[in-house]
Amino acid sequence: MAGRRRNIMVSDAKGVCPWRNWLRPGTVHKVLTEVQDVGTLIVEKAAEKTHIPIWGVVLILIAIILLICLGCVFLLRRQWRKFRAGKGDKAKPDAADTSSLLINADKTAVNDDEEVEEVKPVEKLGRLNYKLEYDFNTTNLTVSIMQAADLIAMDSGGTSDPYVKVFFAGDKKKKFETKVHRKTLNPVFNETFVYKTLPFADIMAKTLMIQCFDFDRFSKHDQIGEIRLAMCQIDLTAPFEGWKDLDPPLDEDSDALGDICVSLRYVPTSGKLTVCILECKNLKKMDFGGLSDPFVKINLYLNGKKFKKKKTSVKKNTLNPYFNESFTFELTAEQVPKAHIVLTCLDYDRIGTCDPIGKVTSELNPKQPTCPKDILMVAVGPNQEGKGLQHWMDMVNTPRRPIAQWHSLQDPEDFKPT
Numbered sequence: 001m002a003g004r005r006r007n008i009m010v011s012d013a014k015g016v017c018p019w020r021n022w023l024r025p026g027t028v029h030k031v032l033t034e035v036q037d038v039g040t041l042i043v044e045k046a047a048e049k050t051h052i053p054i055w056g057v058v059l060i061l062i063a064i065i066l067l068i069c070l071g072c073v074f075l076l077r078r079q080w081r082k083f084r085a086g087k088g089d090k091a092k093p094d095a096a097d098t099s100s101l102l103i104n105a106d107k108t109a110v111n112d113d114e115e116v117e118e119v120k121p122v123e124k125l126g127r128l129n130y131k132l133e134y135d136f137n138t139t140n141l142t143v144s145i146m147q148a149a150d151l152i153a154m155d156s157g158g159t160s161d162p163y164v165k166v167f168f169a170g171d172k173k174k175k176f177e178t179k180v181h182r183k184t185l186n187p188v189f190n191e192t193f194v195y196k197t198l199p200f201a202d203i204m205a206k207t208l209m210i211q212c213f214d215f216d217r218f219s220k221h222d223q224i225g226e227i228r229l230a231m232c233q234i235d236l237t238a239p240f241e242g243w244k245d246l247d248p249p250l251d252e253d254s255d256a257l258g259d260i261c262v263s264l265r266y267v268p269t270s271g272k273l274t275v276c277i278l279e280c281k282n283l284k285k286m287d288f289g290g291l292s293d294p295f296v297k298i299n300l301y302l303n304g305k306k307f308k309k310k311k312t313s314v315k316k317n318t319l320n321p322y323f324n325e326s327f328t329f330e331l332t333a334e335q336v337p338k339a340h341i342v343l344t345c346l347d348y349d350r351i352g353t354c355d356p357i358g359k360v361t362s363e364l365n366p367k368q369p370t371c372p373k374d375i376l377m378v379a380v381g382p383n384q385e386g387k388g389l390q391h392w393m394d395m396v397n398t399p400r401r402p403i404a405q406w407h408s409l410q411d412p413e414d415f416k417p418t
Contacts (some may be wrong), residue, residue, distance in 0.1 A: 125152050126224065126225060127243050128244055130145055131146060132241075140197070148212060150186070154222050155214070159183040160183075207230050223249040258283035263275070265403065273329045276325070279320070280294060281320045294348070296323065296346075387405060
């Protein structure tokens with residue numbers, strides 16, 4: 001054993017383990033000198049290539065080293081925070097703490113609900129007294145506007161000049177109005193209006209509109225409120241009289257009927273006209289629930305007479321139906337100047353007749369007879385103006401290409417061909 005230790009000491013003395021030489025002062029100084037020489041050489045070469053003074057290169061290197069150190073410190077600090085956060089997540093709350101948190105959450109939710117309810121106050125617009133009576137022998141419907149009470153003030157003086165309009169939704173052609181009562185919030189009308197020869201089945205599919213307005217001599221009349229009565233929910237076997245609160249008027253313009261997007265494509269070689277009903281938007285509410293069951297009828301007229309007709313499928317409970325349905329008509333190039341298309345948007349009713357929502361006509365000669373005036377329309381042709389003219393001319397001038405265009409549905413009373 002002693003001999004073995006002696007051999008190790010001898011081997012160390014002879015330099016078999018060279019790592020001991022690095023611990024000598026002379027060796028460390030020599031290594032540092034070599035590192036300094038190499039660093040100086042690198043700095044001089046960098047200064048020579050970049051044309052920067054030596055001190056400038058040294059400052060850049062120092063800045064780089066500082067940035068590296070700061071990055072390392074930032075990473076270490078971030079890892080340390082994650083480590084501490086992980087330790088904190090391991091501590092789970094007790095069952096009592098969890099139950100208290102749930103109770104507090106429930107209380108907060110209740111308080112939020114109470115706040116929401118407080119934010120929505122109900123505004124009283126007033127009440128209206130009306131009377132309905134139907135005569136099964138003469139099929140006449142009598143609507144009586146008796147009086148109104150507690151109307152809101154629409155004028156600056158704290159009063160209103162109220163009057164009432166009565167009509168069926170989707171049919172303003174037969175509309176009644178009461179007299180204007182000046183400066184009162186509790187007018188007594190006592191006026192009666194009669195709808196003659198109105199079958200009972202048709203009445204059950206209609207909605208009676210009673211709208212109250214404030215008369216203004218020099219501006220648009222302000223609507224105070226309205227009542228929508230679904231006739232199918234009223235027992236007409238006996239006279240019906242009652243009071244009802246006025247509902248707020250609709251936000252949208254009551255005269256707006258909606259828009260329809262139509263694509264027209266004509267191929268002269270094959271003599272085919274393709275009409276694609278794409279979609280409708282913002283249709284007028286026709287049903288009691290505030291929706292409609294719209295579908296579109298396509299009628300092709302030739303020389304003023306109905307030539308062919310087709311219709312789309314019915315879209316249930318929507319005011320923005322999407323159809324994307326195409327229909328093809330055979331039409332020669334000689335027949336095109338004598339033809340026009342009538343698009344009618346209707347509300348489907350299982351009982352009674354379907355209520356028209358609006359109509360669009362596409363024609364080359366608007367002087368030809370187009371359709372009955374009791375249906376809503378928009379004319380499209382070379383003698384028209386705006387979008388109607390542009391749509392038809394684009395289809396004729398660009399054959400074989402589908403041309404899509406939005407059209408606004410209009411009332412025939414407002415329709416004036418140019």
